[in-house]
Amino acid sequence: MTGLTRRQFGLFAGASAAALSLPTYLRAQGKPRVVVIGGGAGGATAARYIAKDSDGAIDVTLIDDSEMFTTCFFSNLYVGGYRSFESITHSYDTLQSSYGITKVTGRASSVDRAAKTVTMADGSSIPYDRLVVSPGIDLIWDSVAGYSEELSEIAPHAWKAGPQTQLLKAKLDAIENGQQILMVAPPNPYRCPPGPYERASMMAHVLKEKGLTDAKVIILDPKPKFSKQGVFQEGWEKYYPGMIEWYGPDVHGGIEGIDVNAGTVETGLDTFKGAMMNVIPAQKAGEIAASAGLTDDSGFCPIDAASMRSTVDEAIFVIGDACIAGDMPKSGFSANSQAKVASMNIRGDLVGSKVFPAKYANTCWSLIETGDAIKVGAQYAPGDGKIASTQSFISQMNEEDALRKANYEESVGWYAGITADMFG
Known part of the structure; x- marks a missing residue:
């Protein structure tokens, strides 16, 4: 894989979902409503792409319990002294001001799948036509x-x-x-x-x-x-x-x-x-996924590999760390890629836009020492009832110093690209 610029990243990892021509009609009773639970790499990306590519035809609400989002990816570089804490912390302001997304800061406490509503911890209720569940992970404290x-x-x-x-x-x-x-x-x-x-x-x-x-x-x-x-x-x-x-x-x-x-x-x-x-x-899907009845015995959520749609409820899509994504690892890159497939299918459901075959991608970079980064990644597609790897790569031992340095520079470009892709 060659180096990624911010613009190239937007075209990569399933971005064929973007810039689709959409019909101008709306449902008779008003705009269809999408609620997204979780404002990380999966949820923020899904909210932005649904709002952006529907050109305002879908009402999007994003729920997260934090005013700002700190990325888990690249947090190790903060620990190592390579990044400031501020550089890995991001605002939702542009999603609201430029894409018309309603940001609700609070905790989603339950989902009524029959009524299609999300109830917040303060007792308020938010209706949806499609729901994106991207709560990340919860920790199983007594596993240690x-x-x-x-x-x-x-x-x-x-x-x-x-x-x-x-x-x-x-x-x-x-x-x-x-x-x-x-x-x-x-x-x-x-x-x-x-x-x-x-x-x-x-x-x-x-x-x-x-x-x-x-x-x-x-x-x-x-x-x-x-x-x-x-x-x-x-x-x-x-x-x-x-x-x-x-x-x-x-x-x-x-x-x-x-x-x-x-x-x-x-x-x-x-x-x-x-x-x-x-x-x-040990880890499991975020608690809201379990309380909504979306998890199986593994503690994570089964999905349809072609759409990221929950196998439990066709009105719900589960993306990111909470889902069972076959060969894909639980990573920010994976969540961002899955969000684009989910948003494409949601727009197909609600406003009749064209749905293309799902394609996914992931790369995970790791910094060992200054100027020495390694990586692993793959391309994926639906196959054998799961998201299956179709092509993969991994860093090898005894690689040239220049290649390892290029890996690090590539990772920095990716971080700038994915956070722009998430938050606008």
């Missing part, structure tokens, strides 16, 4: 014995960006030489498969920059392998020798529990102790 939401204020997960990300950064900046950081990685499936390992790289980068080369990052993983493992471990040995240790279940024998106040993780092998803990528990 001894962990809880309350204890995340001591041992942050930072897997939902915002105050948790800032807390993680503050704790990292307080580490002293000779101390250990314990990371408990999550089991599959989870948001951003390479994310924990990029985060470990960024932690080591900060320690190394401060001359704390006797400090360590220890990753205790419930999985026997992880995304881009070979190139990550090659980079760790190159840049951070002896500073990052990864233990899979065949070595540690299972994570039996943690004591956040003592800073310990008990495993079948040994009890590990750290001055700082980063605990990332």
Whole structure:
């Protein structure tokens, strides 16, 4: 894949849904109504494309409980000192002023699928003709014995960006030489498969920059392998020798529990102790998806691969981390791509615009050290009852420095492109 400019990104990842000719008629009773729950890479993109490409023919309401949105993607670069917190935090103002989207700041507490209404935590009700559910993930706190939401204020997960990300950064900046950081990685499936390992790289980068080369990052993983493992471990040995240790279940024998106040993780092998803990528990679809009856036994939402339509309710589309997307990982790029397919089908439903065959794409970049970024990605299409990979790529070991630098520059261009695509 070549470098991505902001404009090229808008044409990539399913943007054939854009600029379609639309009929000028509206329903007799007024504009059809779309409500979008969740204002992240999936929800914000869907809201913008539905409003933009219907040319005002559809009334769009976007619900999110935050006034501003902080991206989980690129938050590791904030942890590593490459980005400011402000640079990964974005406003919904342009969606409202330029696209006529109604932004409701609050929590959606329930969905009445029969009545086609969303009830807010304050008791107000918002009707819809089509509903987009893009709530991201919720954390399964007790998946790590001894962990809880309350204890995340001591041992942050930072897997939902915002105050948790800032807390993680503050704790990292307080580490002293000779101390250990314990990371408990999550089991599959989870948001951003390479994310924990990029985060470990960024932690080591900060320690190394401060001359704390006797400090360590220890990753205790419930999985026997992880995304881009070979190139990550090659980079760790190159840049951070002896500073990052990864233990899979065949070595540690299972994570039996943690004591956040003592800073310990008990495993079948040994009890590990750290001055700082980063605990990332198992994940499920955001609670509103479950309460609406859209999830299955996996905790995530089954969808039709050709449209992103819920298999439970044809008036509802589920996109992003909350859905079961076949071969696609849970990532911001994936959510943005899925949003374009969903918005195209919603416009087809409500205003009769043309619907093209679904195409999806994803790339995940990970920064190991300054000027050295690796990536993995694929193209996807509906196949065998799921979203299936049709073509893929992954960084290789021993690549040229210039290629790795180009990967990083490409990722920066992508970030500028996707956030413009989300927020206008």
